[in-house]
Amino acid sequence: MHIGKYEFNEFMEVVRSFHGSPAPGIIIGGIMVDMARDALPPETIFDAVVETPKCLPDAVQLLTPCTVGNGWLKIVNLGRYALTLYDKYTGEGIRVFIDPRKLANWDEIQGWILKLKPKKDQDFDRLISQIKTAGREFLTARPIQVNLEQLTRKRMSDINVCPICNEPYPSDDGAACRGCHGDSPYVVEGGDLT
Amino acid sequence: MHIGKYEFNEFMEVVRSFHGSPAPGIIIGGIMVDMARDALPPETIFDAVVETPKCLPDAVQLLTPCTVGNGWLKIVNLGRYALTLYDKYTGEGIRVFIDPRKLANWDEIQGWILKLKPKKDQDFDRLISQIKTAGREFLTARPIQVNLEQLTRKRMSDINVCPICNEPYPSDDGAACRGCHGDSPYVVEGGDLT
Incomplete structure (x- = not known):
C-alpha cells in the first residue's frame, strides 16, 4: 500500500521525522488525501480544508503543495476528522471523512476515533496494522461545493x-x-x- | 551563512520544495528561529508561537519539531512578523521580531516588510541578497514570559x-x-x- 509517493512504512518514517511521532491520525490523513485526490479531475489546482487542527494539517502539508504558511491549507475547526480538497477557482471539491457506519470490522480504529479507551490501553501496532489493511474501507468521499468567499485569505x-x-x-x-x-x-x- | 542545519542556498531549496516558492518571509523566518534558539538555554524543550499565519509557520515547521498538527506550534494572529520559542514547562522564552529601527541600511527588506512598493516592482534577487548579508542585523530578540494557560491546547x-x-x-x-x-x-x- 502506498500513501502519496511513499510506500506505507516509508510514510511512517516521513511522519515521524516531521511530526515527532508516527501518529495514526496522520497515516489515516494520508489515506484521506489520496482518496480525495483520486476523485478530483487530474490536474486540478486545489486548496485544502481540514476540519480539525489535530494531526490532519500535517498529513496535508506532507503530501500536497498546501501548507499553513502559504495559505493553501485552511483550518476550519469543526471538530470532525475530515478534509476537503477543492478546485481553487470553482470551489468544487471532494470531502473525505471517517465514517462510523463502516467501522464495525475495524475495532481498533473505532476505539481510536471514538476514544473508547485511554491512549495507554490502545494497541499501537494493531491500530497501524488495521489502518494498513483497511485502506479506504472506513472512509467516505463526497463531492462538495465550497464557499470560496469564506475561505479566501483577505x-x-x-x-x-x-x-x-x-x-x-x-x-x-x-x-x-x-x-x-x-x-x-x-x-x-x-x-x-x- | 547557515539557517538551521542548512547552508543558505540549500535552505532556499528546502523552502521551495515545501512552500512552493523560496518566499523571502520564510528565509527571514529561518534566521529568526535560529536567533531565538541561540538565546534559549541549550536543551530547552520548547513550543513556538508565530504572530501571523503568513509564511512564518512554515519556517518554524521546517526548522523545529513544532508543527501545526502536533500542536507545538501555535498561531496567534497579531499581524506582526514575530515569533517566540518558549520553554513548554515554564513559559520562559525568546521573542524575535523585525525591528523598524534597524532597517535603514536595508532598503529592500524595509520595502518588503512595510509594503512600500507593489510585489511586481520588488527586486527579488536584491532582497534575498540583502537578507543574506544582513543576517540578524534587522532583528531584535527579547526575553518573554508566555501565558501558558492561554496557549495550552485543551x-x-x-x-x-x-x-x-x-x-x-x-x-x-x-x-x-x-x-x-x-x-x-x-x-x-x-x-x-x-
Missing part, C-alpha cells in the same frame, strides 16, 4: 508602524496592532537582547 | 456521533457538531461516492 492592507510597540502591522487592524490591543499571549516582555 | 472531551451528519465530534461542542451548527464552509454536499 488581501493584506497597507502596513503601519504601531505607535505602542513600534512594530509593523496591517493598518486595517486599527490605531495600534492587535498585540497592543490586548490579544497578546505574553505576560512580561523584557528589554532588547541585541 | 484536552479533548469524549467523542459523540453527531445526530445530524453522523460523524464523530467532541461532545463538548454540544448536541450537534460545529459543522451542523452552521460553521461549515460548504454550500452543497453531495451523496457518497463510495
Whole structure:
C-alpha cells in the first residue's frame, strides 16, 4: 500500500521525522488525501480544508503543495476528522471523512476515533496494522461545493508602524496592532537582547 | 551563512520544495528561529508561537519539531512578523521580531516588510541578497514570559456521533457538531461516492 509517493512504512518514517511521532491520525490523513485526490479531475489546482487542527494539517502539508504558511491549507475547526480538497477557482471539491457506519470490522480504529479507551490501553501496532489493511474501507468521499468567499485569505492592507510597540502591522487592524490591543499571549516582555 | 542545519542556498531549496516558492518571509523566518534558539538555554524543550499565519509557520515547521498538527506550534494572529520559542514547562522564552529601527541600511527588506512598493516592482534577487548579508542585523530578540494557560491546547472531551451528519465530534461542542451548527464552509454536499 502506498500513501502519496511513499510506500506505507516509508510514510511512517516521513511522519515521524516531521511530526515527532508516527501518529495514526496522520497515516489515516494520508489515506484521506489520496482518496480525495483520486476523485478530483487530474490536474486540478486545489486548496485544502481540514476540519480539525489535530494531526490532519500535517498529513496535508506532507503530501500536497498546501501548507499553513502559504495559505493553501485552511483550518476550519469543526471538530470532525475530515478534509476537503477543492478546485481553487470553482470551489468544487471532494470531502473525505471517517465514517462510523463502516467501522464495525475495524475495532481498533473505532476505539481510536471514538476514544473508547485511554491512549495507554490502545494497541499501537494493531491500530497501524488495521489502518494498513483497511485502506479506504472506513472512509467516505463526497463531492462538495465550497464557499470560496469564506475561505479566501483577505488581501493584506497597507502596513503601519504601531505607535505602542513600534512594530509593523496591517493598518486595517486599527490605531495600534492587535498585540497592543490586548490579544497578546505574553505576560512580561523584557528589554532588547541585541 | 547557515539557517538551521542548512547552508543558505540549500535552505532556499528546502523552502521551495515545501512552500512552493523560496518566499523571502520564510528565509527571514529561518534566521529568526535560529536567533531565538541561540538565546534559549541549550536543551530547552520548547513550543513556538508565530504572530501571523503568513509564511512564518512554515519556517518554524521546517526548522523545529513544532508543527501545526502536533500542536507545538501555535498561531496567534497579531499581524506582526514575530515569533517566540518558549520553554513548554515554564513559559520562559525568546521573542524575535523585525525591528523598524534597524532597517535603514536595508532598503529592500524595509520595502518588503512595510509594503512600500507593489510585489511586481520588488527586486527579488536584491532582497534575498540583502537578507543574506544582513543576517540578524534587522532583528531584535527579547526575553518573554508566555501565558501558558492561554496557549495550552485543551484536552479533548469524549467523542459523540453527531445526530445530524453522523460523524464523530467532541461532545463538548454540544448536541450537534460545529459543522451542523452552521460553521461549515460548504454550500452543497453531495451523496457518497463510495
